[in-house]
Amino acid sequence: MGFILLLTLLGLLYIANAHRGERKLRKINKLRKEVNDAKANYQEVKSETTYNTTESQLIKKLEPQGLKMNTETPILIKPEREK
């Protein structure tokens, strides 16, 4: 009798476990989709900003505001090292 009860218990556990596993998989699938969505979103926005921030695009966009390219070379100032 005890043996049958044990078997029933094990069977229940087995079924519950299988269900839990399936639920997890479904959640993983859903989250993966969300991650992919977010990634695609990020890349779309990023690719737009990269293009809009190229030098030539900035020059074009800032021209109406009267801003121009600085033709001077940037200077890196380096202090003489102390002896």
Added chain:
Amino acid sequence: MQMDRKNELLVRVYIVFFVFVLLAIVILSKVVTISLFEGEKWREKGGRNVKWVELNGERGNIYDERGNLLATSLPYFDIYVDVMTVSEELWNSDIDALCASLSAMFGNASSEWHAKLVKAREDKDRYLAIAKDLGKEDMKKLQSFPIFKEGRYRGGFLYEIKTSREKPYKQLASRTIGLDRSNATKIGLEKSFNGVLSGDVQKRLMQRYPGDQWLPIYDPSDVDQKRGSDVVTTLDMNYQDIVHHELLHAVSKYNAEAGTAILMEVETGAIKAISNLGKYKDAYVEKYNYAIGRLSEPGSTFKLISALAVLESGKVNLDTKLDIAGGRKKFYDRTMYDSERHGLQVVDLREAFEISSNVGLANAAYEVYGKSRESWLKFYEDLKSIGVMDETGIEIPGEPKPFFKNPAHEKVTASERWSGTTVPWMAHGYELQMTPLQILTIYNAVANNGRMMKPYIVKEIVGADARPKTIKPKILKSSIASATTIAQAKELLEGVAKRGTARNFDIKNTSFAGKTGTTRINYWLKTGDKQYNASFAGYFPADNPKYSLMVVIYNPKGAYYGSQVAGPVFSEIVERVSGMEQRVEVLPVEPKIEVVKAHSGYKGDYKALLEFIGMDYKNHSTSKWVDMDSREASVVMKAKKISTKKVPDVRGMGLRDAVYVLESLGMNVETQGMGMVYKQSILPGTTIRNQGIKIYLK
């Protein structure tokens, strides 16, 4: 009695046995009916829950040197609507709002959308296309519209996902980055690195789970396919942007057929920028990789190579006098002209190169190589050993082999046959064909003191789970000519910039060296417009070359000299690129300002303060005035001696303490400034005589 019991038992056993047999027959017959008679139906039903799916691993990205994205895969959506799914009630209440939203997004009039949707409902169209190729953002917006936001089953909102290759920088270097397309051959890096970029493709048996989800049957956890590797290029999009737009400016200005510009790093052969603009309708776009794929007669830029050959022979040097006969000379039956009238009769090789005299270089080559068949062969061999006859081996597909005539081949077509005029004509860049990149590789080698680097564009392959594979610069030839020859060649190129055809280039901040090219492209025609290719090849800075650069403008209209058409592109790029490299200016540092390090004052105040902030200190003092010393690990209080006969040292004290100490000694105090005392008018240790003292604070 015994018998009866035995029989009874037997009967019972038979009954049980019979029941089991009956059960077995029933089960068996059901098995047979299901598998044989109803099999078709059930198998078909089962099939709907299981299917083979081809899973594609995501394609890798392409990056520039700084990690900017050059090409990536993005999902795109085609949107459809099943107007029949929408309930009458929802339709009537929200259709106007939906049409208004669609009109706001796509521009067509609201009434137009209304008519379209109503018609679809009348026609019972369950798959009406709304929009194609929408990005993720637009898709989200669409999903929030009235009716559509109800989803697939109530709102009839349907979509199909496609993946397409997106280049964030659009036209910049687009031909070189390439195209990944399924309906035509791939090009550029997308082609040559396709094997690396593609993800794994795998067929998997998938099972349907409740909620319309498909998961692989055998190992449901392993649905991620192996992603393709990323390719990191040597391109620098900051430079690419400059090169592209300067080239675009020139080809548009001169209404050219096409143009190309390549910027290469001298030391490594890494390509930093590569632009190819061809005319397409009324605009210039990246439509063909001229830099790598187009063979043409280089013209005067080839003079560097003929100069290398004649100098290397040792029979000519920079001061050798050449008869250029006013820029017009007959070799056998053909007359050669210099492209600019100059009227000079005799010049040395240096000057001939600087003014780009065709006759001058032709004469030099003719003297060394032109007079016999053996010397023709020598010319061929010498050019070959410079390395001009081989492909560069760049990773982009489609590079042709340079075209050179071979004096040893006699049974060939007229256009390949070597003749008496071949040496002088080759000397100024005709009767041979090279690509712009192949020419630049030689200029780069000269700039690199004779070491010829293989041009390359991919520097790293980063796999998902393997260590990144770095591609190192490769030497094609450790020396294309002797050190003396290279030095002389550099002198020639610098001369062009200082005194020659490129003397008018206005470049600030840096020096350069190079050679102009003005090449007739339809010289075989006796009539009609003369057509030219204008080019410039060179490197900068002249004394310590960092980059080499080649510009070719194909068939410009209105002007055609290399110095006039390609030159400005060259000089603008040089100026802007070198402007990006920072100048370093060293500033002398001012001597350190001496500050009063010691704090002095009333011991009780310091004690209270240090205890309040909880700082450790050592008390070495027994007097009530102290000097604080913080040079050691913890703060130390040292006794300050205040004598009644001598002026004390009040430096480092606050105003209140200093005044108190001095006045209690009977001195008259005058103050200036605020803060801490840094100077006092009477030196410490001086005997006090009823006098005033001034203290300075800051």
